[in-house]
Amino acid sequence: MLFLTIHAIAQRAPDPEYTARKVRSLAEPSVFQKEIDGAFPQRTLYHDSLVTVLSSNNPQLPTHLLIVPNRRIPTLNDATKADEALLGHMLLTAQKMAAEQGIAETGYRLAFNTNEDAGQSAFHLHLHVLGGAKTGAMVDQSWRNIRRRLLDTTMVTPLEKRLLGTWSAKGRAFGMPADVTMKWEPDLQGRFLLLSYRMDMRDTSGKVQTFEGKALYKASKEVGKFTANWFDSGGEAHPIEAFYDGTALTSNWGTPATKMGKTIYRFVDDNTIEISDFIQRKDGEWRQFNQNTVRKL
Secondary structure, eight states, rough: OOOOOOOOOOOOOHHHHHHHHHHHHSSOOOTTHHHHSSSOGGEEEEEESSSEEEESOOOOSSSEEEEEESSSSSSSSGGGGGGHHHHHHHHHHHHHHHTTTTTTOEEEEEEEEGGGTTOOOSSSOOOEEEEESSSOOOOOEEEEEEEEHOOOTTTTHHHHHHHHEEEEEEEEEEEEEEEEEEEEOOOTTTTEEEEEEEEEOOOOTTTEEEEEEEEEEESSSSTEEEEEEEETSOOEEEEEEEOOOOEEEEOOOOOOOOOEEEEEEEEEEEEEEEEEEEEETTTTTEEEEEEEEEEEO
């Protein structure tokens, strides 16, 4: 006799702010409606009674197309049995467009992004067609690499146990409301930690300004000390010397010939970090210009 064991799966809940943004978006015309109506023919590659094919405004690969149903369906979750023919038509249209774009034989990827964890921002179902170069892994590998490192009891350090992962906050940056994301990833040979930092700031008009930075933290021979090099979207590049004392990671950056600053990552608890940014004034005093409290996702 065959027995099936059914395990209860915990239902994850979307962020309330994401849900509110989705509700507001659905109360307005679709972001694709003007293209569907033919207002921007230069962006339209194909149109029939069921779908419109657009070139992406933010291409992730040399070929990046969007296949959009002319009738708005918010997400794939909202498709019904009545949409079966439409969904099949979208796939066959992707096949046709891949051939026309010259990527059918070298290969391409199709993707539906559905809701928050997949990064859906336009709430009108659309199929991504990506090609023209190797697409790499199916998803970002950092989650798997972080999990593997944390399970490796022979290599993981106390700092890594606390720091590795993705952290986020609804905070402020340079005086503006900002979505802050910080990610720490390992290389699996213990040579460095990669810090990726992003702030999406909204000015008074609602326009979003994005600031991104990266740094490779390498452990020195002295326990708790690290060196790094920082690069950011503002054109800054400077060395870092950092020290971890068990409660905070203090990163001193810059040079006396340019400017000196420091960022302190203070562990409030295992799931909360307070990030404080300081710049050194000409009189030698330190001025704080940013502070955000991020939480582990």
